[in-house]
Amino acid sequence: MKYIDEFRDKELVSKLAGHIKNIARGDLTFMEVCGGHTSAIHRFGIKSFLPGNIKLISGPGCPVCVTATSFINKAVGCSRLKDVIITTFGDLIRVPGTTSSLDNERSNGADIRIVFSGLEALEIAIANPNKRVVFLGIGFETTAPGTAVTIKEAATKRVENFFLLSAHKIMPPAMEAIIKDGVNIDGFICPGHVAAITGSGIFDFIPVKYKLGCVITGFEPVDITQAILMLISQVNSHDPKNEIQYRRAVTKDGNLMAKKQMEEVFETCDAFWRGFGIIPGSGLALKNEFAEFDAEKSFTFDVESKEDDGPCICGEILRGKKSPPDCPLFGKGCIPDNPIGACMVSNEGACNTWFKYSNNECNNYT
Amino acid sequence: MSVTITLNQGSGGKQTHRLIENVFVKRFGIAEPLTDSALVRNRGMDIVFTTDSFVVDPLFFPGGNIGKLAVCGTVNDLAVSGAVPVCLSAAFIIEEGLPEGDLVEIVQSMADEAEKADVKIVTGDTKVVEKGKCDKLFITTSGTGTINPDQWHISIGERIKPGDKLIVNGSLGNHALAVLGARNQLSFRTPVISDCASLNHLIGKVLKISGNIHFMRDLTRGGLATVLNELAAMIGTGISINEGSVPIDDPVKGLCEMLGFDPLYLANEGKILIVARAGDESKVLDILKSDPLGKDSHIIGEIMDDRRSRVILNTVSGGKRILEMPSGIQLPRIC
Amino acid sequence: MCLSIPARIISIEGNMAEVSCGGTIFKAGLQMIENAKPGDYILLHAGFAIQKISDEEAVETIRLIKEMKDAMNDI
Numbered sequence: 001m002k003y004i005d006e007f008r009d010k011e012l013v014s015k016l017a018g019h020i021k022n023i024a025r026g027d028l029t030f031m032e033v034c035g036g037h038t039s040a041i042h043r044f045g046i047k048s049f050l051p052g053n054i055k056l057i058s059g060p061g062c063p064v065c066v067t068a069t070s071f072i073n074k075a076v077g078c079s080r081l082k083d084v085i086i087t088t089f090g091d092l093i094r095v096p097g098t099t100s101s102l103d104n105e106r107s108n109g110a111d112i113r114i115v116f117s118g119l120e121a122l123e124i125a126i127a128n129p130n131k132r133v134v135f136l137g138i139g140f141e142t143t144a145p146g147t148a149v150t151i152k153e154a155a156t157k158r159v160e161n162f163f164l165l166s167a168h169k170i171m172p173p174a175m176e177a178i179i180k181d182g183v184n185i186d187g188f189i190c191p192g193h194v195a196a197i198t199g200s201g202i203f204d205f206i207p208v209k210y211k212l213g214c215v216i217t218g219f220e221p222v223d224i225t226q227a228i229l230m231l232i233s234q235v236n237s238h239d240p241k242n243e244i245q246y247r248r249a250v251t252k253d254g255n256l257m258a259k260k261q262m263e264e265v266f267e268t269c270d271a272f273w274r275g276f277g278i279i280p281g282s283g284l285a286l287k288n289e290f291a292e293f294d295a296e297k298s299f300t301f302d303v304e305s306k307e308d309d310g311p312c313i314c315g316e317i318l319r320g321k322k323s324p325p326d327c328p329l330f331g332k333g334c335i336p337d338n339p340i341g342a343c344m345v346s347n348e349g350a351c352n353t354w355f356k357y358s359n360n361e362c363n364n365y366t
Numbered sequence: 367m368s369v370t371i372t373l374n375q376g377s378g379g380k381q382t383h384r385l386i387e388n389v390f391v392k393r394f395g396i397a398e399p400l401t402d403s404a405l406v407r408n409r410g411m412d413i414v415f416t417t418d419s420f421v422v423d424p425l426f427f428p429g430g431n432i433g434k435l436a437v438c439g440t441v442n443d444l445a446v447s448g449a450v451p452v453c454l455s456a457a458f459i460i461e462e463g464l465p466e467g468d469l470v471e472i473v474q475s476m477a478d479e480a481e482k483a484d485v486k487i488v489t490g491d492t493k494v495v496e497k498g499k500c501d502k503l504f505i506t507t508s509g510t511g512t513i514n515p516d517q518w519h520i521s522i523g524e525r526i527k528p529g530d531k532l533i534v535n536g537s538l539g540n541h542a543l544a545v546l547g548a549r550n551q552l553s554f555r556t557p558v559i560s561d562c563a564s565l566n567h568l569i570g571k572v573l574k575i576s577g578n579i580h581f582m583r584d585l586t587r588g589g590l591a592t593v594l595n596e597l598a599a600m601i602g603t604g605i606s607i608n609e610g611s612v613p614i615d616d617p618v619k620g621l622c623e624m625l626g627f628d629p630l631y632l633a634n635e636g637k638i639l640i641v642a643r644a645g646d647e648s649k650v651l652d653i654l655k656s657d658p659l660g661k662d663s664h665i666i667g668e669i670m671d672d673r674r675s676r677v678i679l680n681t682v683s684g685g686k687r688i689l690e691m692p693s694g695i696q697l698p699r700i701c
Numbered sequence: 702m703c704l705s706i707p708a709r710i711i712s713i714e715g716n717m718a719e720v721s722c723g724g725t726i727f728k729a730g731l732q733m734i735e736n737a738k739p740g741d742y743i744l745l746h747a748g749f750a751i752q753k754i755s756d757e758e759a760v761e762t763i764r765l766i767k768e769m770k771d772a773m774n775d776i
Contacts, residue, residue, distance in 0.1 A: 001620060001723045003707035003742060003754055010610075010684040012766050017684075019769065036703055043628075045685025063700075089747070090626075090697030107372045114698055116552045116625075117748020119730055139700060139747070142703035146749040149732045193703035196744060196752040219705075221683035226766065247758040249744055255752055258733035336693055337374075337381055356690060553748070556725040620723025623706045624745065700704050700747045 003248065007220030008044070016225040017049045024232050029055040029184065031320065033175060034191035035062025035346065036219050042353065044221040054228065057320045058350055060174045060273060061191055063138045063167075064091050065318060065342040065349055068272040070306045071167045072097035077301040078134050078165065079110040085128060086112045087121035088136040095345050098305040118150030125154070125162035134295050137166040142193040144168040144284055145258035148265035151286065151293050163295035168284035169271055172202050177279050179210050183320050187213035187231040189224065192246035197262075199254025200244050207240040218246035265290055274342050275315025312341035317350050324354040331355060378588030378633075379692035401521040402443040402583065405513065412515065414449035416440060417508035425468060425502055427548035429541075429560030430635070432505055433472035437479040437487075438564045438635055439586065440509040445566035446582040446638055448517025448573065451483065452510055457491040459504040472503065483564035485509070517573065523581035523641065526601050528671035530580055531647035533640040535568065535654050536561065536662040537613040538590055539632035543621050552698060554624070558617050563636035568659045575653045578643035585637045588692055591630040593639050594677045595691040604672030607689060610682045611666045626699040631692045641669065705746035707754055710739050720745055 032038055038058045041047060047056065060066050076097050079086045086102065093103045093114070106112040111131075115121045118135055125133035137147045147168060154162045171194050190203050195216045203214040213234035217227035227245045234240055244250050262284070271283025286294045312329050316322040324330045324343070334340040336352050343349035375381045386400070403416035420436040430438075436456065444451040456476065460469065480487050519525050544560040546552070565584070573579055583593045590612070598605050614622075614629045622629045636659060642650045647665055654660030670678070677689040708720035708727060718737060720729045722745070730749040731737050743750035 001616060001623075001707070002709070003759055004623065006759075006763055008683045010682065012763070013683045013685075015769060015771060016766065018771065034703065036705075039626075042687065043681070044683045045679070045681045045687035046683075048686040049684060089700045091699045093697055094694070103372065103374075107370055113551070116554075116698060117728075117730070119728075119748050120553055140703065142705065142751060143700060143747055145733055145751070146730065146747050149730060149749065191703065193705045193744070193746060193751070196705070221681075221685070222763075222766065226762075245762075247762055248755045249752050255733055257735060258751060261733060337384075356688070554725055554727045558725070616723035617725040618723075620706075620708075620721070621725040624704075624708075624722055624725070624727060626704050 004220065007218065007222040009222060012222050013225050014049070016222065016229055020054065020225070020229050020232060021051050023229075023236060024051055024054055025236065027053045027055065028186045028232060028235060029057060030187050030189055030228065030231055031057050031059045031183070031185045032189040033059035033061040033171065034194070035065065036191070036193065037189055037217065037224060038062060040219050040221065040224060046221060046224055050228070057185070058318070060178065060276060060318055061140065061171065062346055062349070063140070064095055064346045065314070066169070066273040066275065067092065067095055067138060067167055067342065068274050069097055070272065070303065071165070072101065073304045073306070074165060074296070074301070075102060075136055076100045076105055077303045078295060079105045079112055081132070081301050083131045084111070085124060085131050085133045086110065086136065087115045087124055087133060088112065089138060090114045092136055092138060094339070095342060096339060100304075118147050119153070122150050122154055122159060122162055125159050126157070129161060132161050132163060132299070134163045134165055137164050137168050140169055140171050140191070140194050141197045141262070144266060145197060145261045148261040151265050151290055152261070154293060155290065162293060163298055164286060164293050165295045166285055167271070168266065169273070169282055170268065170284065172205070173279050173282035174273060174276065175206065177276060178319055179206070179212065181319055185212070185320065186235050187215070187240070189227050189231070190214045190216040192216055192218045192223070192250060195246070195254065196249045197255045197258045200242060200250055200252050203242045207242055211240050213240040214242040216242070216244045216246055216250050218249065275318045277315070314341040314343045317343050324351040327351070374694040377692065377695040378592055379694060381694060401447065403447040403449065403521065405447070405518060405521070412513055414444055414447050414511045414513050415508070416443040417506065418443060419504060419506045421501065421504050422545060423501060424548050425472065427545045427560055428558070429544055430562035431472050431475055432503060433476040434479045435562055435635060436505040436507045437476050437483065438562050440507040441483045441485060441564040441566050442584045442638070444509050444511040445569040446521070446584050447513065448520040448582070449511030449513040450570070451485045451566050452512060453486045453488045454480065454507050454509040455489045456487050457506040458493070459500050460492065460494045461500045461502050462494055462497050464502050469503070479564060483566055520579060520582055523597060523601050526580045526603070526641055526669055527643070528603065528669050529644040530641050530669040531644055531665050532605070532607070532667045532669070533642060533647060533650060533654070533663060533665050534585070534590065534613065535565070535638055535640070535660040537615045537618065538585065538634055538637060539614060539618040539622065539629035541635040542632035543618055554621065556617050556621055558615065558621070561634055561636035563659050565636060565638060565659060568654065568657050569638070571653050571657065572640065572650055576642060576646045576650050578646045579640060579650070580643060581639070581641035583639050585634045585639055587633050589629070589631045589633055590639065591628070591677070591689050592692055594689065598675040598677050602673060602675050604670035604674050605667060605677045606670050606680065607667035607677060608680045611664050613662045613664050627696050630689065631696055644668070703746055705744045705751060707742050708745045710737055710741045710743060712739060713737065718750065720750070
């Protein structure tokens with residue numbers, strides 16, 4: 001398939017990997033910020049052909065991993081109301097709240113439907129005028145414009161039974177928080193689809209202010225391998241900068257129409273990231289003029305707990321400061337089939353993969 | 367909170383295994399390796415016996431319906447054990463309100479499929495339950511077949527050796543996605559049709575051409591990845607798979623990319639894994655390819671000389687990773 | 702995050718398009734894309750076309766890698 005197969009080509013990947021082996025000196029650690037990259041790195045076995053001195057760690061860009069316990073509790077509370085339909089992307093279904101999850105509520109009879117887009121959720125609302133339909137908005141700058149378009153459509157069509165529970169977030173404040181927290185990395189593999197919307201400029205501050213290299217990267221193996229090579233070159237030349245690898249989708253200015261949609265509907269707010277705590281200005285909340293679509297402002301529901309800190313150390317793992325076995329819950333209460341922390345929920349989460357392979361994922365295949 | 371059964375426990379992966387082990391196996395005292403069919407050896411009367419329940423939403427999907435599925439599924443469970451299917455039973459749980467025309471159409475396709483597969487449906491049962499007590503129609507079919515003692519080893523793979531070749535008889539994932547598409551819940555349209563088919567005649571040809579078929583299994587719930595992991599665990603050996611050789615149709619690939627699914631975990635209803643002794647793979651492949659139900663057959667990997675039970679996937683891009691046993695059902699994702 | 706896949710626009714009606722990925726057809730909202738036309742490749746994310754794909758840049762990326770010397774020659 002076009003723009004997919006040619007970027008998975010074995011020859012190209014192997015050529016790039018050869019160059020990486022040639023120029024990589026000393027131990028280098030790069031953080032892939034985006035969950036999509038974590039997933040692709042796992043799926044294509046990218047670590048298996050990187051030299052042992054190159055380490056990749058996963059950052060905060062997996063919406064599953066960073067979704068606050070309190071947000072799940074809110075969604076669970078909402079789903080227990082009479083005549084409510086919860087619409088959500090499939091990702092969130094298994095994320096644990098304090099004592100329940102959407103999966104669990106669905107088993108107990110709640111009407112929870114997986115949708116592919118906000119517009120599908122809106123269609124469900126139009127088709128069920130006697131129900132309140134709540135859309136769980138998760139995701140970063142890539143996803144938020146779609147939710148914005150959906151809210152505007154709901155306003156235009158005067159759909160009065162459609163509501164949003166927003167956990168939308170934006171990327172740069174979280175990346176800055178990680179840097180300030182003292183994470184020990186040599187550069188960022190930056191999220192290509194976030195940048196397709198925002199433009200490359202949002203990462204410019206990182207090399208300037210923190211002397212860390214950034215490469216905005218696509219999601220195929222050729223893209224990721226090339227980006228690692230670019231980051232190593234930056235390190236070798238002591239010249240950290242913000243480069244675009246994913247040129248076929250990312251420009252300097254990004255998608256102006258999408259940014260406008262987002263700005264019309266959302267304003268930034270402080271947001272809680274699982275494992276990171278509150279990061280100022282990192283969330284997106286509906287502007288006042290769209291308050292009627294805000295589930296939290298439009299009706300009340302019980303929320304089991306607004307606490308976000310559990311005994312798990314997902315946060316320190318996500319920040320690259322600790323390893324999964326350091327956690328008192330790892331492998332005991334918290335296993336892939338019964339996850340407590342978000343790093344165990346996601347199939348590519350650090351704890352999940354560590355549990356499955358004892359972290360031997362990238363060697364011992366012969 | 368009391369523990370309840372969740373959908374994940376029906377997904378065919380790890381959680382299903384645990385349910386079967388903890389609830390059924392120990393109470394029924396089943397000692398044999400758990401295979402699709404049981405070999406019953408009783409006073410010189412060796413038969414193969416199997417049973418399967420069919421629930422599918424919707425009842426009709428491109429390429430088949432629940433009735434056709436109920437016949438093919440049981441025929442295939444028998445055939446992959448090396449048996450020749452002889453007769454089936456069929457039991458129906460019907461929700462009141464099911465249009466009679468639908469039932470007739472479903473039963474007719476069962477009759478047609480049984481004729482095609484050359485098996486007889488010889489006994490059955492019918493229950494009608496109140497609205498809401500089941501979802502339109504559930505069917506259970508059981509089947510028996512005869513088996514040549516030379517084929518007993520097939521279902522437990524006891525002759526498998528390093529170097530043996532793994533073959534599948536065509537592209538994977540079509541059934542699962544045809545059903546998902548027919549549900550109309552997510553807004554996509556796909557030309558994918560279910561591969562639902564009885565494979566006993568095809569398997570008969572394979573067994574005739576090669577006396578060195580070491581294992582067969584149909585790739586139903588949980589897909590190829592599940593069967594490979596079960597096999598690796600059963601024989602205590604590593605298995606190596608070349609991702610690029612696994613046939614997958616473009617529309618399936620496209621849909622999987624978009625929903626974040628892995629086609630190797632998707633259910634098939636007309637696909638089998640065959641393990642053949644090295645040296646026999648070409649004639650097996652040729653005979654498969656000469657049949658419409660095997661025209662897209664591929665050699666996808668081999669049994670490794672490695673005493674660790676695991677499945678290693680050589681990815682299209684030249685990487686390697688472990689192909690895991692699935693856990694829970696695959697959900698469409700945006701990340 | 703953000704699973705987003707290249708797809709080809711098949712047809713357009715108002716601000717909705719039908720796009721194909723390997724022959725499977727999805728709906729794509731065009732509210733964020735200007736001057737889209739059938740035949741264009743877009744990135745589809747959660748039901749919306751979020752960006753057009755530049756064929757020129759895609760070809761260029763591949764070309765530059767192909768033109769790199771083999772790593773072994775550099776040693």
